[in-house]
Amino acid sequence: MxxxxxxxxxxxxxxxxxxxxxxxxxxxxxxxxxxxxxxxxxxxxxxxxxxxxxxxxxxxxxxxxxxxxxxxxxxxxxxxxxxxxxxxxxxxxxxxxxxxxxxxxxxxxxxxxxxxxxxxxxxxxxxxxxxxxxxxxxxxxxxxxxxxxxxxxxxxxxxxxxxxxxxxxxxxxxxxxxxxxxxxxxxxxxxxxxPSGEGVDGLGLVILRIWPALLTLTLITAAGGAFFTFATELGYTPALATLALLCLTAVGVPTRLYGGSLTDRWGTRILMTPILGASSVGIAGIGISAGMEEGSSRATVFIVSTVILGIGYGFLQSVSMVRALADAGAKNGAGAAVLWNSNFDIGTGLGGLAVGAMAQVAGFSVAWWIWAVLVLAGAVVMGFGDMKSSASRRSQGRC
CATH class of the missing domain: 1.20.1250.20 (MFS general substrate transporter like domains)
Structure with missing residues (x-):
């Protein structure tokens, strides 16, 4: 036990x-x-x-x-x-x-x-x-x-x-x-x-080791930051915006807990890329809802998409932290922690700025669609990278 x-x-x-x-x-x-x-x-x-x-x-x-x-x-x-x-x-x-x-x-x-x-x-x-x-x-x-x-x-x-x-x-x-x-x-x-400092790499080298975790975290926290920033406009009524915010934060409670627990059983690579790809569906759904006429159909699409995003938002915070600490190596835990936490905050701020700028030019629907494509592209890139890395390890006789 x-x-x-x-x-x-x-x-x-x-x-x-x-x-x-x-x-x-x-x-x-x-x-x-x-x-x-x-x-x-x-x-x-x-x-x-x-x-x-x-x-x-x-x-x-x-x-x-x-x-x-x-x-x-x-x-x-x-x-x-x-x-x-x-x-x-x-x-x-x-x-x-x-x-x-x-x-x-x-x-x-x-x-x-x-x-x-x-x-x-x-x-x-x-x-x-x-x-x-x-x-x-x-x-x-x-x-x-x-x-x-x-x-x-x-x-x-x-x-x-x-x-x-x-x-x-x-x-x-x-x-x-x-x-x-x-x-x-x-x-x-x-x-x-x-021994103090023995074997510790600089932040630049740590970034090269843990970039998949950092990229995942930045993409998903940017989506969350944009959502927190523009929930009122996306929800179009105070009640709907409040419900959406509650859904996003509430879904994050169990998913952050179980996202971490599942990595002990399955590892991070099998979880991170598929969940990031699924999150792009929720982000795209928010874009769809932004282009619909106000009413029950739009509200339904908006809330369902928010829940999907919330699942990814919670899961990927835990999964990306576990992967960052693992990929960095035991001696670089402090560096990985610095980079993970700073990327969380940078991503949150970036989302509001980037989606806001795109919405100013092309509207919220297009802005969220663009971000969904970026998230999906990130998932594909990391998925192929992990497959290549796994194949390389197998060819060298390692697990």
Missing amino acids: QENVLRMPGMVPILATFAAVMSSLSILLPASPAWVTAGGAGASGAGLVTATLMGVTVLTQLVAVRKMLTYIGWPVTVCAGTLFMGLPSPLQALSSDLWVVLLSSALRGIGFGIVTVCGSTALSILIPSHRRGTAVGLYGLAAAIPQVIFTPLAPWLIEVLGYGFVLSSGLIAVVGAPFAWKLGRLVEEQTSAE
């Missing part, structure tokens, strides 16, 4: 730390832009808040985290991530001035960048490879559940309890600090006997 992943050293601290930080992110993600809008900053100011948060997150992931781990160690770094994410949150409640919220969001981006990289790196260090898929699925669950609960709940809480309470509730990330400290200690104990 296989050991329960939840009982493995480090798994509970990983999940508790990440869930606390994701709860803080999820409740402020809609609240902070709404706050500056209410203060007169307008749509551009609201967009700048989210852009600042994610931009600083990516910069932290790419530039700062590995240096922090080297110079100040795991316990201090991970704990600092939870504090950076939580403590600046009440600052926003003091004023709706744009500069105040941008400062707070930038500090929170530092914390989010730290925790996302450290969490996925810790998985690669503490969890054996034969159980890593299940661990990644649980890690995805720790992200998905706060998103499903807090993101839709935030507008209602603002109406009932006010902006001050909701913005200050971002402090919940601090609850993860004790778990973060314990996690850092466990990782340092695990790695203390290993």
Whole structure:
């Protein structure tokens, strides 16, 4: 009988730390832009808040985290991530001035960048490879559940309890600090006997090893980012848009969990390309619905297509992370974690920009069709690449 992943050293601290930080992110993600809008900053100011948060997150992931781990160690770094994410949150409640919220969001981006990289790196260090898929699925669950609960709940809480309470509730990330400290200690104990930096490749070489996982992640998160950005226009009524968003996020809960678990049994290559190809069907369906007349038929096509996209969106996050960590090799887990997390955020932002630009020129229907073709092309390229790689390994007498 296989050991329960939840009982493995480090798994509970990983999940508790990440869930606390994701709860803080999820409740402020809609609240902070709404706050500056209410203060007169307008749509551009609201967009700048989210852009600042994610931009600083990516910069932290790419530039700062590995240096922090080297110079100040795991316990201090991970704990600092939870504090950076939580403590600046009440600052926003003091004023709706744009500069105040941008400062707070930038500090929170530092914390989010730290925790996302450290969490996925810790998985690669503490969890054996034969159980890593299940661990990644649980890690995805720790992200998905706060998103499903807090993101839709935030507008209602603002109406009932006010902006001050909701913005200050971002402090919940601090609850993860004790778990973060314990996690850092466990990782340092695990790695203390290993020669520091021995055999570690630069990010450029790691990219060459894990590009299929990164390409898959970028394509699917771009579709998700575009959907989150333009759900109101695609849904054409507030009720339909809300239902679609709930479908996308809710479907992501079980699929992120089982997407990771299935890789322990089947591996990543047999799952990743077919699911990416199937996701293109959902993306194309959204394009079809955008070109239909308003009514029940359009609503049905839209919701069914959203569910298909949501399945791929959840599955591929877990599958691509497992593959990235596996393809990178044991010594390059930190580099793979940096690249996976930064590509997630880049893809999310890219989707809104790319689909928005195409829609501006040719309309939403054509824009989503184009993205569906790109996703399908990516699946075909990676499918042939994996087939060629498998044939090469068989010819050399390897599994």
